[in-house]
Amino acid sequence: MSIALTCGNLTKKYGRTYALCNLDLQLEENVIYGLLGRNGAGKTTLLNTIAGGISPDSGSIEVRGKKLGKGELPNDFCFVRENTRHFRGGRIIEVLKFAASFHPNWDWTFAHELLKAFRLDPDKKIRQLSRGTESLVGNIIGLASRAPLTLFDEPVLGLDVLMREKFYKALLEDCANHPRTILLSTHLIDEIAPVAEKVYMIEAGSILLHDDMDEIRMAAHLIRGNSEAVASFTAGKRVLHKETYGHGTLAAIYEKLNDGDRRLAREMDISIESLTLQSFFSYLIQGGH
Numbered sequence: 001m002s003i004a005l006t007c008g009n010l011t012k013k014y015g016r017t018y019a020l021c022n023l024d025l026q027l028e029e030n031v032i033y034g035l036l037g038r039n040g041a042g043k044t045t046l047l048n049t050i051a052g053g054i055s056p057d058s059g060s061i062e063v064r065g066k067k068l069g070k071g072e073l074p075n076d077f078c079f080v081r082e083n084t085r086h087f088r089g090g091r092i093i094e095v096l097k098f099a100a101s102f103h104p105n106w107d108w109t110f111a112h113e114l115l116k117a118f119r120l121d122p123d124k125k126i127r128q129l130s131r132g133t134e135s136l137v138g139n140i141i142g143l144a145s146r147a148p149l150t151l152f153d154e155p156v157l158g159l160d161v162l163m164r165e166k167f168y169k170a171l172l173e174d175c176a177n178h179p180r181t182i183l184l185s186t187h188l189i190d191e192i193a194p195v196a197e198k199v200y201m202i203e204a205g206s207i208l209l210h211d212d213m214d215e216i217r218m219a220a221h222l223i224r225g226n227s228e229a230v231a232s233f234t235a236g237k238r239v240l241h242k243e244t245y246g247h248g249t250l251a252a253i254y255e256k257l258n259d260g261d262r263r264l265a266r267e268m269d270i271s272i273e274s275l276t277l278q279s280f281f282s283y284l285i286q287g288g289h
């Protein structure tokens with residue numbers, strides 16, 4: 001397993017607010033990661049810090065084993081910012097040509113396919129584009145650059161559902177043919193579930209949890225039943241959140257359940273449901289883990 005990026009103990013404070021707080025993160029090469037967090041959780045600060053736009057107060061960043069010095073940018077990476085304002089007087093094609101000059105793996109055939117898929121006229125002036133359409137230009141840059149490390153900050157914000165689906169499809173297909181490391185931040189958590197292979201969940205500047213999507217799918221459960229039965233069933237298991245209602249208890253747990261567990265739950269009249277990624281994340285935050 002090769003490591004594309006390591007952030008160690010990153011801290012960034014604005015006044016009394018910790019935008020990043022002793023944050024650790026490690027990305028394997030050629031994996032698509034989701035960076036999930038609520039508004040203000042620290043996603044943009046983290047991506048900007050990796051991309052060299054923000055100096056952390058402390059901590060380190062290593063890209064492919066090389067520690068970045070103060071103000072040093074990672075080699076051959078692409079950062080698609082939230083709210084990028086491209087050169088307003090320029091045309092789409094000019095903005096793409098400018099971006100292509102920075103990225104050795106740039107693929108023009110792919111860029112033109114994406115222009116077509118996103119229904120963009122390359123000769124249109126950037127200032128004539130709607131907000132959502134302008135963010136598509138950034139997404140084309142992120143995809144066609146084929147940079148070994150690509151950071152997308154909320155790339156689907158402002159896009160309609162059709163364009164969001166097209167973006168996810170293009171990302172998945174292209175990364176299957178040209179593997180690279182992607183870190184994609186979003187607060188549209190359920191949408192990223194079929195796209196990301198692994199996720200980092202961030203809250204108040206720290207990583208709450210990171211895991212494979214498959215592990216989360218297998219381990220994130222909602223247990224409901226009589227309070228005593230639930231207490232006995234969940235003993236020794238990782239409980240993220242618990243709340244009582246009348247004589248009953250609802251518990252969100254993070255534990256793979258085997259056949260024996262499921263048999264026991266049936267005997268105890270306990271129901272087990274799988275949690276969506278969004279619900280799992282919400283319970284994780286409510287539980288303060």
Ligand SMILES: Nc1ncnc2c1ncn2[C@@H]1O[C@H](COP(=O)(O)OP(=O)(O)OP(=O)(O)O)[C@@H](O)[C@H]1O
Pocket residue numbers: 014017018019037038039040041042043044045046187
């Ligand atoms: N330049 C700044 N000055 C002061 N506080 C800041 C600054 N940038 C970020 N913050 C604060 O740091 C915290 C993290 O902000 P950040 O923008 O990284 O969150 P985010 O997860 O990207 O949020 P969103 O999803 O809303 O974009 C927030 O409390 C924010 O108010």
